[in-house]
Amino acid sequence: MDREDHHLLAGRPRRFSELQVPLGSVTPKVLTESLRAMCRDGLVTRTAYDEIPPRVEYELTPLGRSLLEPMAAGCAWNREHLAELLAARTASAR
Amino acid sequence: MDREDHHLLAGRPRRFSELQVPLGSVTPKVLTESLRAMCRDGLVTRTAYDEIPPRVEYELTPLGRSLLEPMAAGCAWNREHLAELLAARTASAR
Numbered sequence: 359m360d361r362e363d364h365h366l367l368a369g370r371p372r373r374f375s376e377l378q379v380p381l382g383s384v385t386p387k388v389l390t391e392s393l394r395a396m397c398r399d400g401l402v403t404r405t406a407y408d409e410i411p412p413r414v415e416y417e418l419t420p421l422g423r424s425l426l427e428p429m430a431a432g433c434a435w436n437r438e439h440l441a442e443l444l445a446a447r448t449a450s451a452r
Numbered sequence: 453m454d455r456e457d458h459h460l461l462a463g464r465p466r467r468f469s470e471l472q473v474p475l476g477s478v479t480p481k482v483l484t485e486s487l488r489a490m491c492r493d494g495l496v497t498r499t500a501y502d503e504i505p506p507r508v509e510y511e512l513t514p515l516g517r518s519l520l521e522p523m524a525a526g527c528a529w530n531r532e533h534l535a536e537l538l539a540a541r542t543a544s545a546r
Contacts, residue, residue: 400540421536428525435522442515446494 367402368426371417401425461496462520465511495519 366377378389393416396402401422407413418426460471472483487510490496495516501507512520 398541398544399537400544401537421533421540424533425529428522428529431522431525435519439515439518443493443495446515447492450492450494 367416367418367422371405371415373413373415377416396422461510461512461516465499465509467507467509471510490516 366372366380374386374389374393377393378384378386381389384392393402393404397404397416400419403417403419405415405417407415460466460474468480468483468487471487472478472480475483478486487496487498491498491510494513497511497513499509499511501509
């Protein structure tokens with residue numbers, strides 16, 4: 359899951375809902391935990407604005423941004439080869 | 453662990469012991485399970501030669517070989533940034 363929400367943050371800071379909607383299948387609990395872990399690892403910052411209604415935004419740090427390229431390589435491999443891997447897995451299960 | 457034994461296979465087919473020795477900290481059980489999973493996923497082939505003593509070799513498939521590049525990107529990021537990530541993790545734990 360970290361991979362997809364990472365890409366969502368590539369463009370600009372995002373609110374929780376702006377991450378949650380595109381990641382439809384991800385529960386709020388998992389998204390919260392992932393964002394918390396990414397903040398803990400210095401990949402993302404969480405900024406709470408003292409406004410009414412309260413606003414919280416998540417943004418990639420330089421360290422987080424440096425991860426975009428290797429993750430893109432992994433995602434590209436995935437798009438190109440995942441079907442082949444899953445077919446091998448199915449064949450070996452027979 | 454898959455990442456490191458994957459690279460060991462990049463050059464030529466390897467025997468179990470040729471993988472186990474450089475991966476010192478990996479138990480035979482974990483190495484066996486990892487190799488079995490990589491065979492199941494079509495990334496590695498296992499060939500048993502009808503010889504005395506018996507000889508078994510593991511070799512990357514084309515699908516396995518295609519994974520070397522994105523994995524190298526991940527390993528390069530790791531070498532360059534892991535210390536920074538772990539420092540952030542330690543700082544956030546205080």
